[in-house]
Amino acid sequence: VAERESQIVLGIDPDPGALWPQADVESETALGEGPEPARRAAAAVLAHCRALIDATAPAVVAVKLQLARFELLGAPGRVALATVAEHARARGLLVIADGKRGDIDVTARAYAAALFAGADTPFGHVDGLRADLATVNPLMGLDALEPFVSCARESGAGVLVLVRTSNPGAADVEDLPVQDGGAVWERIAVLVASLGAVGGGEVVGATEPGHLARARELMPCACFLLPGVGAQGGRVEDLAPAFAAGRAGGLVTASRSIAGAYLALETGAAGARPAAAARAEAERLRETAWALSGA
Amino acid sequence: VAERESQIVLGIDPDPGALWPQADVESETALGEGPEPARRAAAAVLAHCRALIDATAPAVVAVKLQLARFELLGAPGRVALATVAEHARARGLLVIADGKRGDIDVTARAYAAALFAGADTPFGHVDGLRADLATVNPLMGLDALEPFVSCARESGAGVLVLVRTSNPGAADVEDLPVQDGGAVWERIAVLVASLGAVGGGEVVGATEPGHLARARELMPCACFLLPGVGAQGGRVEDLAPAFAAGRAGGLVTASRSIAGAYLALETGAAGARPAAAARAEAERLRETAWALSGA
Numbered sequence: 001v002a003e004r005e006s007q008i009v010l011g012i013d014p015d016p017g018a019l020w021p022q023a024d025v026e027s028e029t030a031l032g033e034g035p036e037p038a039r040r041a042a043a044a045v046l047a048h049c050r051a052l053i054d055a056t057a058p059a060v061v062a063v064k065l066q067l068a069r070f071e072l073l074g075a076p077g078r079v080a081l082a083t084v085a086e087h088a089r090a091r092g093l094l095v096i097a098d099g100k101r102g103d104i105d106v107t108a109r110a111y112a113a114a115l116f117a118g119a120d121t122p123f124g125h126v127d128g129l130r131a132d133l134a135t136v137n138p139l140m141g142l143d144a145l146e147p148f149v150s151c152a153r154e155s156g157a158g159v160l161v162l163v164r165t166s167n168p169g170a171a172d173v174e175d176l177p178v179q180d181g182g183a184v185w186e187r188i189a190v191l192v193a194s195l196g197a198v199g200g201g202e203v204v205g206a207t208e209p210g211h212l213a214r215a216r217e218l219m220p221c222a223c224f225l226l227p228g229v230g231a232q233g234g235r236v237e238d239l240a241p242a243f244a245a246g247r248a249g250g251l252v253t254a255s256r257s258i259a260g261a262y263l264a265l266e267t268g269a270a271g272a273r274p275a276a277a278a279r280a281e282a283e284r285l286r287e288t289a290w291a292l293s294g295a
Numbered sequence: 296v297a298e299r300e301s302q303i304v305l306g307i308d309p310d311p312g313a314l315w316p317q318a319d320v321e322s323e324t325a326l327g328e329g330p331e332p333a334r335r336a337a338a339a340v341l342a343h344c345r346a347l348i349d350a351t352a353p354a355v356v357a358v359k360l361q362l363a364r365f366e367l368l369g370a371p372g373r374v375a376l377a378t379v380a381e382h383a384r385a386r387g388l389l390v391i392a393d394g395k396r397g398d399i400d401v402t403a404r405a406y407a408a409a410l411f412a413g414a415d416t417p418f419g420h421v422d423g424l425r426a427d428l429a430t431v432n433p434l435m436g437l438d439a440l441e442p443f444v445s446c447a448r449e450s451g452a453g454v455l456v457l458v459r460t461s462n463p464g465a466a467d468v469e470d471l472p473v474q475d476g477g478a479v480w481e482r483i484a485v486l487v488a489s490l491g492a493v494g495g496g497e498v499v500g501a502t503e504p505g506h507l508a509r510a511r512e513l514m515p516c517a518c519f520l521l522p523g524v525g526a527q528g529g530r531v532e533d534l535a536p537a538f539a540a541g542r543a544g545g546l547v548t549a550s551r552s553i554a555g556a557y558l559a560l561e562t563g564a565a566g567a568r569p570a571a572a573a574r575a576e577a578e579r580l581r582e583t584a585w586a587l588s589g590a
Binding site: 013015016017032033034035036037038040041044066068069071072073074075076077078079082100101102103104105106107108110111113114118119121122123124125126127128137138139140141142143144145162165167168169170171172173174176177178179180184187188191 | 308310311312327328329330331332333335336339361363364366367368369370371372373374377395396397398399400401402403405406408409413414416417418419420421422423432433434435436437438439440457460462463464465466467468469471472473474475479482483486
C-alpha cells in the first residue's frame, strides 16, 4: 500500500456478455480444451481482464478475482484464471482469490492448497493459484478457518474472513442478536481477532462500511476488505474508521464502477474508451482513499 | 431412493496420495493440458473414481463429489470432475456437487450455472456440471440462497443448505444461542423451510445426527443429507428421526469408510481387494439404512 500509494483493489468479475468491445477481437484463439463456446468465452474473458489490468494497474494495489465467473467456463476458465493472476503479478499487483470457501479438515486444506501454494503428490508438485489473499466463510467455525490460516502462513499469504457482508440478506444470519450481547457477526469478529497475524500481513475482515467502527474495536489489527464501493452504492468517504489501524487498514474494492466507467460517459467522447475511463475512475478512487487514510 | 432401495451417498473425496492401487496403472495417459503432474494426478484420480463408482453403484443412490479435491488439480481436475459426474449418471446415480458455495447476486448465479445447467453467452452455451444437488452456505442470508434455489428449480435440481454441520467447530457460530431463543442453526433451519420445494425434490438440510429430531421439527418436508457416518464416527442407526418424513427423508453419506474399507481387512484376503471391500461396505450401509427407514 505504501509503495503504490493505493488502497484500491480492482474487482475482476467478468460477464462474458458484457466484455470490453475490443476484447472480442482477441478471442479468435480459443483457450484450453473442450467444447468451443467455453474455450472462446474464456479467451475473450482473458483478453478483457488483461486489458482491464493494464489500464488500471498504476492506480491499484491488488486485483480481486471472482472465482465463480471463471468456474462457469470450466477447464478453459481455470486456464484463464491462472493466466489473469500471473498477468496481475507481472504488473506488481497482489492477487486476491474471492471464492468464499469454507470447509473443514482435508477439504479445507485442499482448497487452501489450490488457492495458495499447491501440493506435493505422488505425480509431482501440482501448482496452486499463488494468491496473496483468499476470502473464506467462517460459518463452520474455527476448525474450518485454521487449515486456511496455516496454509496461508506457510506461503506468506493471508486469509480474508467474511465478518459482516454488505448485502441486504446479511441481516438474516450475520445480524442475529446473540444471547449474551452483540450480533453473530461480532462473535465472528472475535474469532477472527483470535487468529492473529498471518504470514507477512494480517487476518483480514471483509466487513461493511456501516459497521466499521465496531469492527475496528473488535479487530484492532486486522486489515479490512471493503466492498460495496461504486456500483453497489457505497462511498469511499465513509470508510475512514478502517484506516484507524494505519494506511493499510482498509483495502477498497471496486468492480463494475471501474470496468463499466465508460458506459456512464457520453458516447463518442474520447473519455468513453473503456481503458481510459477505467483508469480515470481507478485513479479518482485512489486519490480519495489515499487522502482519507492520511487525514 | 425407492427405485434403488438405497439412501446411501458415495462420498468421492480422492486424495492423489491414497488412490486405489490399480488406479495408477491407468494414469499413463495424462488428462487435459498444462503441467504434467496435475495432468497425471487428474488421470489417476479419474481412474480411481471410475473404479469406486463401478464397485459400489448397485448399492448407492448418489455420488457426492468433493469439489476441493478436483480444484486442486487445476484445469485437468475440472476435466476429471465433469467426467466423473458423467460416469456416475451413466450408472443411474444422482450427482451431488459438494462445494459449499455462498455468494450473492450475479456471483451466486454464476456458481449455480456452473454447477447446474450452464449458461448462454455470446460465444454459445457453456455447459454446467449438471449436478442434481449442490451444497450451499447460508451465512450471507436469503439473498445468497435464492439465486441457487431458482437456478436449481429451472433445471429440476435441488439445493443442500448447511444447517448444522458435524465438525467440532460448528459450536463456534452455528450453536450460538440467539436472544429470542434457539441457536443460530435453528434460525437457518427456519430460513431453509421458508424456501419450500425445489425442482422435483426438496430443499435439503445438511445436518448432524445429534440434532436430527429438532431439525425435522423445523424442516418437516426437507430431505436431510447426513454426513459423518463411518470414518467420522457416526452410526447409521442414529439417523432414524430423519426418516420421519419418509424413506427419502435422509441421504446417508460415507466416503473414507467405503473407499478405504479394504485397508481395515487382513492383507492378502480376497476381501481386501479395494473394489470388493467397498462394495461390501456400501451394501452393509444400504441394508442398515433401508431397514431402519422402513421401521
